[in-house]
Amino acid sequence: MERIPILRMGNYLLVTIQVDMHDKLALTLQDDLTNRISEVSAKGVLIDISSLEIVDSFIGRTLANIASMAKVLDAETVVVGMQPAVAITLVELGMSLPGIRTALNVESGMEYLRDAVANHEERDDFYGDSTED
């Protein structure tokens, strides 16, 4: 079965979408990623969509779902590399991707994740282990 690879780097999971995804493949990615977050206790997920030539409402919704599921599993998600033409089209389509953190490129995306995870750990240290419950 066709799958999009998920790479692990320490506490982070990295995904680069390099194929024109059909809907089932997008749903497979959603499931695989959610399972991986849980398996490896990932703290952050970075999804690079710089190769995607379009993001329609289904792909947008899948990205939003991934971010929500990751959040529930205590991981931050950042989507990076959206092409300008894709951003223009998405907004005109009526989607603003609420709830999804975006960054211009992989570098600033990783920076965001590191900060988010560090802040999170600081809060945990201050309040004890179970503050996020």
Add this chain to the structure above:
Amino acid sequence: MIFTGTVQKTETVPIQTSSDVVVVRQRVRVWTTEMKFSLVEQTKIVTAASELGRNTLEHGGGGSLELALLINGSRRGIRLRFSDQGPGIPDVALALRDGYTSGSGMGLGLGGSKRLMNEFEIETAPGVGTTITTVRWK
């Protein structure tokens, strides 16, 4: 009829699986590139085609897309016609409203793709099917 123009060439793409929706996107990309639409225009047309192709599959139970090159004087346009023999759309005005969804989407498919194109027409009848014709002029 609003879509006035001479049809210069056509191509038909079947829509029976979610991989066919990817083929729809690829063919529309090829056509819009050949017609020298700008990158933003290409992206809008391909995105609209993806939304409408998915509707044809999910709500219409499958069907087809006919692409056509329209010539009207010095203007050229791409016409996309999605047809299915599905249950039809009971309330077109409601279906066009943002946020309304009868399926798994976000309810932006119809209204959103209408915004991405220049002309848009829905012909639908219960039990007969739905044909959506849309044009973007260059």
